[in-house]
Amino acid sequence: MLADSDVGSIITAAQSGALWRYALVLPQVLLIPFLYFIQEITVRLGIITHKGHAELVRLHFGKGWAYLSSSTLFLAALGALITEYVGVASIGELFGITRWMSVPFAMVFLVVLVVSGSYRHVERVAILVGLFELLFIPAALLSHPNWGAMGQSMTSQPLLNADYRFLLAVNVGAVIMPWMVFYQQGAVIDKKLGKGDLRVARMDTLLGAIVTQIIMIAVIVAAATANSHARTPLQENSVANIVGSLQPLLGSMGAKILVGLGIGGAGLIAAIVVSLAGAWGVGEALGVQKSLNLRFGEAKAFYSAFIVANLIGAGVVLSGIPLIGLTLDIELLNALVLPLVLGFLLLLERVALPAEYRMRGAHKVIAWVLVLLVVAFGLFMGYDTIKHGLI
Secondary structure, rough: OOOOOHHHHHHHHHHHHHHHHHOOOOHHHHHHHHHHHHHHHHHHHHHHHOOOOHHHHHHHHHHHHHHHHHHHHHHHHHHHHHHHHHHHHHHOOOOOHHHHHHHHHHHHHHHHHHOOOHHHHHHHHHHHHHHHHHHHHHHHHHHHOOOOHHHHOOOOOOOOOOOHHHHHHHHHHHHHOOOHHHHHHHHHHHHHOOOOHHHHHHHHHHHHHHHHHHHOOOHHHHHHHHHHHHOOOOOOOHHHHHHHHHHHHHHHHHHHHHHHHHHHHHHHHHHHHHHHHHHHHHHHOOOOOOOOOOOOOHHHHHHHHHHHHHHHHHHEEEHOOOOOOHHHHHHHHHHHHHHHHHHHHHHHHHHHHHHHOOOHHHHHHHHHHHHHHHHHHHHHHHHHHHHHHHO
């Protein structure tokens, strides 16, 4: 769940605060139950069936749908992975390290970590680096936000403004990501969790949903406060811009350290999760061995997909291709892909689980309403984006 607030999400949150101040704090709070209920379904599917998302799609709906689902996932994961490497390169450049040093080093570190370790080993290292994201909380508090203005902004949602709706959709895509469904379902299988672990796994997911949204809110608050002190409007669409805008509030070195460690941790943990999600999706759709608890020779296709994704992601960043605007477009792509992924998630919950593990009563109603709202919003934003030419 820490990977949910990845580099792209943080840049999205910073731009939200810069452009709309505290207005997008409320949507972040409201997205917590959406995030939890969606991910909780993946927990039950993984623990009860011991099969991944694309694997269940293949078994119940055929190879064609599995290939479609996993291919869209791999593209979304690849786009997200590029933003993670952009974050790593940007942090390195803040401290005078060229991207030709930082990006290859990060890529080699990730490949060696995943290929040579077990799931438990990878998870512990990922959580350790991901916890640096919590530094955005003191960054927000040290910026001394205007709590009164925050309260007023949260009550005013300019939904009639097409630009605001676009950024709202981007935020939805930055919080509820298709690759998270694939990753968490594969992760609970690799953890070898059983039915007796279901309650703890749900609590784990809820805690993760709350923490990751607190991080997003902290970034919005810090950027909004910085914007309110700026002489000219800010556009936090890059790591360097975020650091620059916070320097008057946190000091030059303070901004570099807090933002650098926070985004660095976000980029590394998300790079692990995103590329593994893509590799799991490919392995599940093809019906081959896929597990971090297997050696390379036992799961060649799985590990190869992971390595190829990282090579492409790092290669694109090192190629010098202009990547301005990529972050927001990737998050919007997530929102547009969600209807397919979440639609299958609801269907699988009905057909793949035994009756005693399916949702019932209020739980079922709430989950279906929340998921269908996200699906409807994704479909609407596809139409809205084309209509207004916002990409």
